[in-house]
Amino acid sequence: MKEKLTLIKVGGKIVEEEATLQALLSDFAAIEGRKVLVHGGGRSATKLAARLGIESQMVNGRRITDAETLKIVTMVYGGLVNKNIVARLQACGVNALGLTGADMDVIRSVKRPVKDVDYGFVGDVERVDATLLGDLIAKGVVPVMAPLTHDGCGNMLNTNADTIAGETAKALAQLFDVTLVYCFEKRGVLRDENDDDSVIPQITRADFEQLVADGVVQGGMIPKLENAFEALRAGVSQVIITQASAINMPGEGTRIIR
């Protein structure tokens, strides 16, 4: 039987504010079994860019990563945010290891082809090599992954943290019994977006199709759930959509299952 592994993805907002960061790290430290943390860091990057007089260009909520912006996200995601989390987790007794996709060639990407929009130095994940990562996890190491990958030709690439979480969970599912947890602003997938108490506790593929047909699940939640089902198809045991404050509360949030 495979060992249990929990992969938590948290957005930048949670890890960039002292109060929410400390709470997250305490909850994360308390999770039993093998674990991985994937983090964002966009607000700090935007803030540093502004201080340097570099304008952050966003298209459809995605950052345009020119050469200067790539330097900033490499500094902020790979350095400031990542190492701060690593040092803090070490203080909680968690043997954290900060990683980008370039480290040990864990995640290789291809620079996104230019179509309507040139996103610049943005990477679309090509493959995750979980061999060395799996060895380290089995020895008690806890990877902390920044939203950066590389192209194998010497360039770092800015990469969506949700994608890193999903692709890493799939690769680790060959070695572990993986639960993938996406932290979200809301308590989970809501039946009524104006009612925070209307969390749908569990969604199967059949439920999902019905919820979309009924118009209950719509907009940005559809691709999010599509990705969750794709992770399940690739061997991930369950996907949970919940709030960062509930990562260690079984029964909270929405469980996406096969």
Place this chain on the structure above:
Amino acid sequence: MKEKLTLIKVGGKIVEEEATLQALLSDFAAIEGRKVLVHGGGRSATKLAARLGIESQMVNGRRITDAETLKIVTMVYGGLVNKNIVARLQACGVNALGLTGADMDVIRSVKRPVKDVDYGFVGDVERVDATLLGDLIAKGVVPVMAPLTHDGCGNMLNTNADTIAGETAKALAQLFDVTLVYCFEKRGVLRDENDDDSVIPQITRADFEQLVADGVVQGGMIPKLENAFEALRAGVSQVIITQASAINMPGEGTRIIR
């Protein structure tokens, strides 16, 4: 018999300029056997600090690391410089892994006590844990170490790259046959500081004492050599002081031996 391992320490200047960086990485990639790279990055940190309107305060050539400066060196050393080297080495076929001392708790430091000068968030190395590091190296991973450590209480600490190189070499000497290479602006230890061709090819402890007594070795070179002999006492096989352009040229530079 232990496997050979070469640990190269290069200053910031080499890794921060495109032409010297590319040459260094090609030479480093060509080194046979196990290897580790320790790098500086001070010029980039000073440059970023200046752009952010933060004055870099130096006392006796050492940076005073206040809270703002700690953020900058964490970004620059741990993010920008480190990940750029890692991505570039991956492109050379070297399976690099960027590390600070906080990652896998490899190097724990204590914040330097305030005496005449308050250096701020500067760490004096307390211990290096080479267990996981050694496992990774034996599997072909090449650690790339930034001059940052942590205190085990959640804080990153700015740490001298020469010290990181020396302490890591000593810890790895339990597992490998270690050659420690300090890259220097000059071709090695010079008999006449005005004559670049006067490199002393080899220095033993007895030679060193004679060279100091004769006034040939003086100033900043004395503590550098003291550290080299201390590394040898702790099990490092040899220490080489040479130029970055000669890291893969046996016979160049000065060999410090027992």
